[in-house]
Amino acid sequence: MYDVEMIxxxxxxxxxxxxxxxxxxxxxxxxxxxxxxxSDESVYQSILDLKEKLNQTFQECKKVVRERTPYRxxxxxxxxxxYNSFFLEEAEVKRLAIQGRLLSxxxxxVYQKIMNERSGLTLLDVGCNNGWKTKMRxxxxxxxxxxxxxxxxxxxxxxxxxxxxxVFSFYTCNVMDTDFTENLRQIMRQENLDTFDxxxxxxxxxxxxxxxxxxxxxxxxxxxxGKLIVIEADDMESCMFPDSEGLFQKFLEILLNDPYAGKxxxxxxxxxxxxxxxxxxxxxxxxKVYSSGSEKEKKEQIxxxxxxxxxxxxxxxxxxxxxxxxxxxxxxxxxxxLHKQMTNDESTISMGIKIYTCGGETYA
Ligand SMILES: C[S@@+](CC[C@H](N)C(=O)[O-])C[C@H]1O[C@@H](n2cnc3c(N)ncnc32)[C@H](O)[C@@H]1O
Numbered sequence: 001m002y003d004v005e006m007i008x009x010x011x012x013x014x015x016x017x018x019x020x021x022x023x024x025x026x027x028x029x030x031x032x033x034x035x036x037x038x039s040d041e042s043v044y045q046s047i048l049d050l051k052e053k054l055n056q057t058f059q060e061c062k063k064v065v066r067e068r069t070p071y072r073x074x075x076x077x078x079x080x081x082x083y084n085s086f087f088l089e090e091a092e093v094k095r096l097a098i099q100g101r102l103l104s105x106x107x108x109x110v111y112q113k114i115m116n117e118r119s120g121l122t123l124l125d126v127g128c129n130n131g132w133k134t135k136m137r138x139x140x141x142x143x144x145x146x147x148x149x150x151x152x153x154x155x156x157x158x159x160x161x162x163x164x165x166x167v168f169s170f171y172t173c174n175v176m177d178t179d180f181t182e183n184l185r186q187i188m189r190q191e192n193l194d195t196f197d198x199x200x201x202x203x204x205x206x207x208x209x210x211x212x213x214x215x216x217x218x219x220x221x222x223x224x225x226g227k228l229i230v231i232e233a234d235d236m237e238s239c240m241f242p243d244s245e246g247l248f249q250k251f252l253e254i255l256l257n258d259p260y261a262g263k264x265x266x267x268x269x270x271x272x273x274x275x276x277x278x279x280x281x282x283x284x285x286x287x288k289v290y291s292s293g294s295e296k297e298k299k300e301q302i303x304x305x306x307x308x309x310x311x312x313x314x315x316x317x318x319x320x321x322x323x324x325x326x327x328x329x330x331x332x333x334x335x336x337x338l339h340k341q342m343t344n345d346e347s348t349i350s351m352g353i354k355i356y357t358c359g360g361e362t363y364a
Contacts, residue, residue, distance in 0.1 A: 017043045018050065023083045026209075031075050032058065037083040038316065047080065048319050054078055080320060081259040087152055093130060095308060099203075100133045102289065102301040103353065107137065107231070110285045110355050114198060114227050115142045124149070124196040124221065126214075127204030131159030131170050137200075145191060149173040149184070175204075175214050184221065195223040202231040205273075206262035215277040222360035228279060230356045234267025237288050237352030238306075240342060247338045251307065254327045260313045267354030279358040286355040292348040299343040306351055307342070311335060 007013045021043050024035040034051060038044045055078045062073045087093075115121065121143050125134040128148030138146055146167055150156050151174035159170040171187050174180065188194070199218055205211035215228075222228060235255065240248040255261050267287075274282050291298045311331050318328035341347060 014043065014046055018046050021047060021083075027075065029074060030077075032078045033081050034078060035081050035083050044316075051078055051080055051320070077321070079259075087129060087155065091309070091312065093132075095304060096129055097132060098301055099305040100136060102298070102305055103231070104136075106286045106289060106353065106355065110229065110357065111137060113285075114229065114357060115140075118142060118197075120144045121197040122193055122195070122223075123147070123198040123200060124218075125200045125202075126175060126218065127151075127201065127207075128159065128170065130155045131163045131168070133202065134159075134200075135163050135168060143167055145169070145193060147171065147187065147191060147193075147196075149175075149187070151175070175217065176208060176210065180217055181220075188221075195226065196221055197223050197226045199226070199228045201228065203233070203262070205230065205270075206232050206264070206266035211266070211269075211273055212277060215273060215279070219278055219360040224361060225359070227357050227359060228274075230270060230274070230354075230358075232267040232270060232354050233262070233264050234287070234352035234354050235264040236268050237350060239350050241348045242346065243341070247334055247341060250330065250334070251310070251338055254314075254331065255306075255310065257323070257327070258310065258313050258317070260309070260317075267352055270354055270356045274356060274358050279360055281361075282356060282358040284354060285357055286353060288350045289353050290348075290350050294345045296343060296345075299347065299349065302349055302351060303339055303342050307335075307338065 007016060017040065021037040021040070022034055023037060026033045026035070034047070036044065036047050058075075058078055065071055065073050119142055123138055123143055123146045125138075125146065125148040128134045128150050129152075131148050134146060134148045144167065146169070148156075148159060148168070148170045150159075150170075150172065153172045156170045156172045164170060169191060173183050173187065177183065199222055201214075201218070205214060208214060218228065235252055238252055243249060252264075256264055271282055271284070289302065291302055311328075314324060314328040314331055317324040342349060
């Protein structure tokens with residue numbers, strides 16, 4: 001590996017950083033996707049410029065194939081999707097804390113039921129971020145060991161510094177790595193653990209490319225009578241009344257196309273995903289977060305959790321396509337109005353949040 005700071009001219013240094021920031025290239029049916037780290041604004045800007053150049057070449061290639069061969073290239077565009085580093089941003093960490101408080105009333109009964117007054121339990125929290133939620137949710141005498149893992153080292157370093165004790169330990173570990181199973185086994189050897197009584201996976205699958213692989217890889221780590229708890233968004237169930245101008249519906253539409261928001265319908269796919277990957281005894285414990293009447297604070301939390309990041313996302317996305325530019329303009333014009341409608345006494349809001357529990361007992 002090169003040390004980028006050793007490169008002594010500015011141009012080459014930027015070029016090098018740009019290539020480092022492009023983490024992955026993939027192809028789906030309608031686009032070519034570049035997964036890029038957006039944490040450095042000047043590097044990100046040069047990736048956007050690169051994307052423009054690539055797109056011109058790509059459109060010319062499409063034309064040549066169309067005019068000179070019987071074939072067609074079906075992909076329309078080159079898109080940039082974010083690499084996870086936005087989870088490091090302060091605003092996102094704050095938003096997750098508000099989301100944690102909002103969801104607590106829905107999650108706690110599920111955790112209580114699963115813990116069922118047992119003691120000496122072990123728990124793995126996958127995608128634990130800075131460990132805040134792990135600590136808030138599971139600081140009680142039911143547990144003898146709790147391991148939090150996340151792929152982002154700075155978050156884990158913060159958790160290690162602020163939250164580690166006899167019960168809580170945090171490790172940098174990426175569930176998508178090919179050697180994930182071996183890495184987790186190594187952590188467990190270090191901690192003297194064979195399996196986990198509870199595996200907790202909250203808002204992780206919607207941010208990953210291959211949720212199937214994650215579920216498959218985690219199952220062998222569940223104890224025979226252990227439980228997996230999965231929490232994911234499901235905007236198929238999200239709605240607001242009244243919405244006479246359709247502001248909320250339009251907001252959901254924009255959110256669906258926001259790659260930074262993850263896959264907003266992941267919750268609806270959970271039963272199939274869990275059963276396809278060998279989980280049994282699958283239960284939906286919660287399907288939506290709900291607020292009506294004068295619950296001002298809860299409505300503010302809902303707005304903060306689900307809507308607050310949209311302007312920021314579109315500010316970055318609008319450079320990518322005309323569609324995002326139009327969405328950005330819409331959000332600029334309607335964001336305050338949407339906030340007012342969502343938080344006033346007349347509104348009734350449901351946001352689809354699925355909490356599933358299941359066992360992994362078919363594992364031989
Ligand atoms: C939306 S946050 C959810 C955080 C926390 N679980 C919660 O419910 O508030 C998703 C977290 O998953 C982590 N993550 C994403 N992909 C991951 C991967 N492949 N391996 C481990 N962690 C990952 C991110 O870094 C981020 O901290």
